[in-house]
Amino acid sequence: MASALAEHVSGLRLVDHHVHGAFTGELDRAEFEVHLCEGSPEPVPPWMTQFDSQLGFAIRRSCAPVLDLPAHVPADEYWARRTELGVPAVTERFLRAAAVSDWLVDTGYGAGTVLDVDAMAAASGARGHLVVRLESLAEELAADGVTGRDYADEFEARLERATRDAVAVKSILAYRSGLDIDLSPPAPHAVADAARRWVGSGEPRLTDPVLLRHGLHAAVRRGLPIQIHTGFGDRDLDLHRANPVHLLDFLRTPGVADVPVMLLHCYPYHREAGYLAQAFGNVHFDVGLAVNHVGVRSTQVVAESFELAPFAKQLYSSDAWGPPELHHLGAVLWRRAMTSVLGRWVEDGDWAVADALRVVDMVGRDNARRVYRLG
Template sequence: MDLLVDHHCHGVVRRELDRAEFEARLSEADRPAPGTTLFDSALGDALRRHCFPVLDLLATADPDDYLARRAELGHEEVTGRLLRAAGLAAVLVDTGFLPEPLTTPAELAAAAGATAHEVVRLESVAEELEVGTATGFAGAVHEALAAAAARPDTVAFKSVAAYRVGLALGDERPSEAEVREAAGRWLADGAGRLADEVLHRFLAFAALDTGLPLQFHTGLGDRDTDLRLGDPLLLAPWLRAAESTEVPVLLLHCYPYHRNAAYLAQVFPAVHMDLGLATHNVGARAPGVLAEALELCPYGKFLYSSDGYALPELHFLGAVLFRAAADADLIPRTTENAHRVYPTVGGRGPGR
């Protein structure tokens, strides 16, 4: 089996989950509608077919039996089984979203038998700064990003501008005065959740200055996002402005705008894409969605990711559904592409 580089994912929970907690983490919905279950969906069908057997159950078993088997084995055993079955060489872990304690990149990689790398979220860097004045904000950001980039495990930065302000970022670097004014507004409001177009644009350009690849969340997300503003085509003016840096830009997830992302990957030399969490969400339709993305996206610009979060089932499903959807030549190609974009990413995990 060709090993995959999962170039964007998250940690998994460190505790047992009841059915309601499990379903709340299964998809982008935070809960099923009354009288329904998220097991009754394309994702649920994929879970039954692929995950149930990994825990020694038939695909026809009841979801409650699956949750009972999960509890019987314990979350560490379940995590190990599913992540090892995913067949991963490396995991690039976004550590910027921790609503509850999740496994660290090293812990996730150890469970998968893979190598660990970190993707640093730009907004988290800004929100964690201890800066008292707007005047010192820009300098503090540059210092913090440089320090993060210098850590040996850091391989990329990530922007969640799509969630906060949308992807219609301006095509010019904000001036010092513009950054200072925007930072002043943010600090005056308590410096909580950063959601200002000028500051997101500043962070994105500042990330390019480090030379590390920059990932952008696009398309599909939870109910907090305005999906209309996550169309990667909105990012085109910013991409033109960033093109001279030649820093790789990775468009994550992309669905339902995957054809738009494929166009950008075709016409911008530094732009790459994946399907991320769309792969497991669409279940058996993954081959069709992948085919649509590859209508325009050059094969050398397509990477694999699961965007698995909280549940190891999602890391596993991303991998197994991608393998079922992809041409045999594309699977090793995505690993080659990842190594080209992220030169320091290890090729094989320990013990493989």
């Protein structure tokens, strides 16, 4: 029974419903180690290595074999082999080893340093789909000097154009204002005033709460699934203000129930996310990002994600950005956790094996296909 489950999980081609591109250029080891740490953007101090972390150990365990090395190889040997193979070969090996059929790629961060949607598809032999970041679109408007009463109409027109070939939009409002602000639709005159203030200030980065809210509600009207960053991220965000329970009033707003709301990452608030997925028909969530960064403990996080939420409301995501190890490892750790957690329930006689196989397919592939209409 357990081996049938393990075989099924390892044979499933996943839909990674929220991910970014892999790096295009060479990195030195110090830069690479910075990207093994989500919380801090600073260089790793000389008296430690970021390989000495759950993520670092998981890379040595599960990424080394993809580069023809034994599991648990020391970090120096890992790095030497990686350098020897070169970026294109390393990237291709990891993206293919992930056994993902579809990548839903948020292109809103680091464009030019990471692969775009088509390049991700080409390097992996899988399909790529575009996710449009709302705040980046707003920042293009500001850069073009669109302001005052023109702002709302122009935002709507550009959103329509930008998302013609997209499967979803994404908001990083958690980073810009926190989720604990008034998230009701702003009045037109308030949008015009806020746009005038922002564009007049010359500040390229959007942090104005009125315009963040406006973007979110324009997306609701557009009708595509809305991915929202919640929980864990770099220290730029106030973690306690990124708890998805702050979205309660937004989720109760008329019209919002008509679009799928996809809570991303969620950790350490994945139990709150599970509650919201139970309480609101349109809310879905994942535990991406954390799955990589907590390494072997991802079993626990995945187990906790299987508490309140209906199984039709959960999705797989790596949230990998940069090192292609992360695109691969997310899939490895998710498969490992699902096999172990569901396998235990089957073993104990609490779940039928046929149900476990079905739930693996739902969370790993079918829920995403349904929500994003992937066909």
